[in-house]
Amino acid sequence: MMKRFLPSSLFAQVLVSVALALLISQVVSVTLLYRAGEDRRENAAVTTAAFRLINGSQWAQRTAERAERQRFREQRRRLREAGGETAERIAQDRLPRRLRYTVSPQAPSGIAEDLRRPDLTERLRTVLDGEDVTPRQMFVAVIPASDDPGIQRLSQRRPRPTASPTWQDHQVVIAAIQRESGGQWETVRLLAPRPPQGALGIALVQTIVTFAFLLIVLFFVLRRLTRPLATLTTRVTEFSHDPDTVVELEETGPADTRRLIAAHNTMEARIAALLDEKDVMLGAIGHDLKTPLAALRVRIESVSDDDQRDKMAASIEDITVTLDDILMLARMGRKGSLETEAVDLGALAIGIVEEFEDLGDPVTIINPQRLVAQVQVTWIKRALRNLTSNAVRYAGTTQVSMVRGENHAILRVEDDGPGIAEDDIARMLEPFSRGEESRNRATGGTGLGLTLARAIAEAHGGSLVLANRNEGGLRSEIRLPL
Incomplete structure (x- = not known):
């Protein structure tokens, strides 16, 4: 209270x-x-x-x-x-x-x-x-x-x-x-x-004048003390959304505040440098691994045993897909990586459902609304595919819908499967966490699907929400701001 x-x-x-x-x-x-x-x-x-x-x-x-x-x-x-x-x-x-x-x-x-x-x-x-x-x-x-x-x-x-x-x-x-x-x-x-x-009135006037004078002095003193902190708070918020732009704040205020601003400037510069080094390292990994994998894919064509050749090709494909997922997840949030365009999310959802129907998967779409939002089409498709493939893998029958919230669009995927234990929902959003504990990709995937979907939603200013349905099964929602 x-x-x-x-x-x-x-x-x-x-x-x-x-x-x-x-x-x-x-x-x-x-x-x-x-x-x-x-x-x-x-x-x-x-x-x-x-x-x-x-x-x-x-x-x-x-x-x-x-x-x-x-x-x-x-x-x-x-x-x-x-x-x-x-x-x-x-x-x-x-x-x-x-x-x-x-x-x-x-x-x-x-x-x-x-x-x-x-x-x-x-x-x-x-x-x-x-x-x-x-x-x-x-x-x-x-x-x-x-x-x-x-x-x-x-x-x-x-x-x-x-x-x-x-x-x-x-x-x-x-x-x-x-x-x-x-x-x-x-x-x-x-x-x-x-x-x-009038003695009491004079005393009250003196009290009010003294109080007002001290309050005015206190106001300006506190402004001088807290203004650098407010500036620093704003800058930390901006840097969390755009870590590529480094701004060196002026060191103002008391000595403690100046030391705090100096430490933040140093930290911001080091974080930006680490992100740049990460991009260089990822580029090297992509080049150094994908080229040998492509060469290996060509060489296995000479294997005469069809079963062995198919197994080797599937393994190479698994490695390539996992590498793509890791590289995509690592590049999330970098400046210039999110190039958006106006897209009808209802039509996008219909296209993803048709892909699964062509493969014979039990995926249906329920009354998709026509909602236009500024999104990165490839990423949103990737996120919706991940959620849908998870539902198909663990539950089978899956329903996809496109609905409108108060101020956001909702891409919803629902299934009739076993759901996820309430204590494990947060853990399932972490990298390499899987509902099926075996490392078999055919039954459990790489463990990056939900992590990528959450990262894509957050890159658009939205969120990924997982919840168990009352009637059984899991509901996954990508919420995007309109």
Whole structure:
């Protein structure tokens, strides 16, 4: 299931994998930065609360008021520049003065235990320890402004300051300490700093821009790495279809890829040289063997015993036919060996069947269709003869037909013989493999018939398919593209 959604090429797989890794890392980075910003704001609030508690109500009150006024003026200036909100809106972000620092005999009530923050309490303890203040008890809580008991009591007496819906978005940091056992509880309240407006949007834009930049760079880097491999793949495919044309690829890309291209260039040149040497060797074999065989065929005419002369002639003919088969098979696939012409395959099949009928073999043709294809006539006839002669030799009664497939023509040969074991079908297409294990040519042939038929079909861009029939016997099909 997973493979269905993955791209197939190396370039696309690496690009998608690295892009996903970059996206995940960017999301994690933004999340961590956002969380770090939240922690910094909370720690700043706790530090501010700590110094208000250290210095007591009066000095802390004056300092806080000056800081509040300064913050108020700064916010008003920024909002005025942005053309956004009014001073009334800013005033709604400020706690009433009487709530900022309070002293009472009891600890602040109405604060649930799960709202107390041990991490911020430890931060407050650290700041106080640094100023030689060691309270007996302390806690820090962060609660919604609407849940704070002090704000609730104030809203009952003076509902106007806290009536705005803006308070629903605020959180209040409450820091309370008791300096000595049985002493007063000093409580500081301040609004938790909110993240700057648009901070998350800015972070997302930065993430998208960074991700897009890295992806573009990665795209061009991967193209540089994989383009030589794509060129090499194309060249290997071309060379497999036309091994006579040698092309030396330019060595580009990383060092490993350049070494691979260099090795391919060397291999291609050696294969082409070996093929040329093979053709020279085959020509020599054909000349050096056929000439003595022809001379031997003339000499046996002087043998007086007719039976012996016929046996000797048959042996020479067997050697000649086997030599022709070997030479033809070896030359398959060479450039210029396939000279095609438009041929009516139905008429061709009829001609082959008539040849076997003239010899008295039980071969018939069934409703041949008229299909024209570009083929090498001699080779296709040779392939169809091989399949038909095999069927006659092993089964007897044989039917030949010419039918049309989706995009190919099918020359079909069917018999009523024993067929071939499923495990042996692939082996029978190999050179010198025979269904009859004896080496008698009259019963088993040379073992090259099916191999030649497959090679001829593949040389035309087609295939040879062997299959056992459900009703018994073997079906052989030469499939040629139209």
